[in-house]
Amino acid sequence: MKPSPKSIHGPEVEFYLTRSDDLQKADLAAIEAAYARREDRGLYTAFEPSYLLAAQERERHLLRLLARRGWSSFKDARVLEMGCGNGTWLRQFIQWGARPEDIWGVDLLPGRIAEAARLCPPEVILKCGDARHVEVPDGSFDLVLQSTVFTSVLDTAMRVRLAREMLRVLARKGLIVWYDFHVNNPGNPDVRGVDKAEIKNLFPGCHIFLKKLTLAPPLGRRVAPVSVSLYRALSCIKPLCTHYLGIISKP
Numbered sequence: 001m002k003p004s005p006k007s008i009h010g011p012e013v014e015f016y017l018t019r020s021d022d023l024q025k026a027d028l029a030a031i032e033a034a035y036a037r038r039e040d041r042g043l044y045t046a047f048e049p050s051y052l053l054a055a056q057e058r059e060r061h062l063l064r065l066l067a068r069r070g071w072s073s074f075k076d077a078r079v080l081e082m083g084c085g086n087g088t089w090l091r092q093f094i095q096w097g098a099r100p101e102d103i104w105g106v107d108l109l110p111g112r113i114a115e116a117a118r119l120c121p122p123e124v125i126l127k128c129g130d131a132r133h134v135e136v137p138d139g140s141f142d143l144v145l146q147s148t149v150f151t152s153v154l155d156t157a158m159r160v161r162l163a164r165e166m167l168r169v170l171a172r173k174g175l176i177v178w179y180d181f182h183v184n185n186p187g188n189p190d191v192r193g194v195d196k197a198e199i200k201n202l203f204p205g206c207h208i209f210l211k212k213l214t215l216a217p218p219l220g221r222r223v224a225p226v227s228v229s230l231y232r233a234l235s236c237i238k239p240l241c242t243h244y245l246g247i248i249s250k251p
Helices: 025-038 049-068 088-095 110-119 156-169 196-202 217-223 228-235
Strands: 079-082 103-107 125-128 141-147 170-181 207-215 241-249
Touching (some): 049 170, 049 217, 049 228, 049 241, 079 088, 079 156, 088 103, 103 110, 110 125, 156 170, 156 196, 196 241, 207 217, 217 228
Parallel strands (some): 079 103, 079 141
Antiparallel strands (some): 207 241
């Protein structure tokens, strides 16, 4: 059963998903401040060599993992991204063949949803609100993605609730795609890595495959402008990789 597209998309976006009562204004302000500190320093653009190489590597490995699990097309696949930001991943799924009307994005911050609305096709469903409470029936999506969201959620209980919601909206034979830091960033107190043990606790009883990926960004930013070959060689040394790319499925 497909979720019902209730939101309005376009220049005037309706932010109809209300934030839960337990998410206090102070919590929202802290999240907004954290993202403001990290956003748009020219690091997250295809013109930044290490960002481009990391994105290409991630795309290649993810498609390979999905193919190994029987995926050969995104046609008719219902996709949800938790914490969609400006919709970079949503647009990527469209390039891979997903239909815009089958793609949903949820983000807590109105400014990020408004930017996604400007950049994504109008058929994409965008919801501004708390991803721990997505107003859709159980099992609505074939693929649920989170990309560097959990590391920005410092409260363990909030992480657990977000993971439970991802499992709730996932179809019985669907897949969760996980991409996030497994290490802490000593220079950024706004994030906390999620290691393998915690991922297993977040998704108890699930089938979990994790692959270390993405050369440590500070190193990658130095190496990529000098040598693509060196960047790719170093990214094969797993102790130098800072993220997990994972596939999670229900038991």
